Amino acid sequence: MFGGTFDPIHLGHLHLIKEISNKFEKVLVIPAGAPWLKDNPPLANSEQRFQMADLAVTSMGLAEKVEVLPIEIRKAGSSYTIDTVEDLKQIYPEANFTLVIGSDAALHLDKWHRSADLLKLVKILVVKRPATPPSDFEEISIKALDISSTKVRKSISNRENVSSLLPPKVVTFIREYGLYGSR
Ligand code: ATP
Numbered sequence: 001m002f003g004g005t006f007d008p009i010h011l012g013h014l015h016l017i018k019e020i021s022n023k024f025e026k027v028l029v030i031p032a033g034a035p036w037l038k039d040n041p042p043l044a045n046s047e048q049r050f051q052m053a054d055l056a057v058t059s060m061g062l063a064e065k066v067e068v069l070p071i072e073i074r075k076a077g078s079s080y081t082i083d084t085v086e087d088l089k090q091i092y093p094e095a096n097f098t099l100v101i102g103s104d105a106a107l108h109l110d111k112w113h114r115s116a117d118l119l120k121l122v123k124i125l126v127v128k129r130p131a132t133p134p135s136d137f138e139e140i141s142i143k144a145l146d147i148s149s150t151k152v153r154k155s156i157s158n159r160e161n162v163s164s165l166l167p168p169k170v171v172t173f174i175r176e177y178g179l180y181g182s183r
């Protein structure tokens with residue numbers, strides 16, 4: 001499982017998704033509905049964030065092993081990972097779940113809703129991001145790209161070229177909907 005706001009999904013996320021798709025049977029990418037730990041609400045709506053993630057995964061040829069699930073965005077109110085895991089356990093009763101998170105997210109995992117229950121249900125795997133301290137969890141030995149959605153949004157509003165940060169289909173989608181000040 002790999003969740004996030006994905007406002008928008010970028011090549012840093014996709015690099016990680018591709019790497020973990022080689023290590024696991026299936027990767028579930030889960031855009032968050034209303035992210036309750038973020039300081040600012042997302043700029044793109046949840047349906048747009050889902051569509052960008054789906055477009056990105058398909059256009060990069062990852063769809064065979066990677067599925068983008070609308071499970072959180074179709075739910076009213078806050079998205080809690082524990083609720084999602086409990087739902088997924090019903091759908092895939094035989095599966096062992098691993099939750100992949102960046103080291104920035106791992107820093108405040110103890111503040112997540114029912115974090116103790118969550119840790120009993122899933123294994124946590126952390127990918128180290130630049131400029132964040134290491135975590136106590138198991139780390140994946142892949143190199144995270146120095147890209148964040150914050151950086152992408154800034155570049156777009158500054159009218160910079162973002163082709164090294166986003167898949168072309170996502171750039172087109174953003175322009176079409178005028179997201180992040182692109183219009
Ligand atoms: P923002 O700047 O808006 O916070 P973000 O780039 O951190 O965006 P999120 O949607 O907040 O993206 O992150 C979803 C998950 O992806 C988190 O676990 C985060 O740590 C991880 N992540 C984000 N960017 C990268 C990256 N470049 N490499 C690996 N993991 C990443």
Ligand code: MG
Nearest residue numbers: 005104148149
């Ligand atoms: Mg983030």
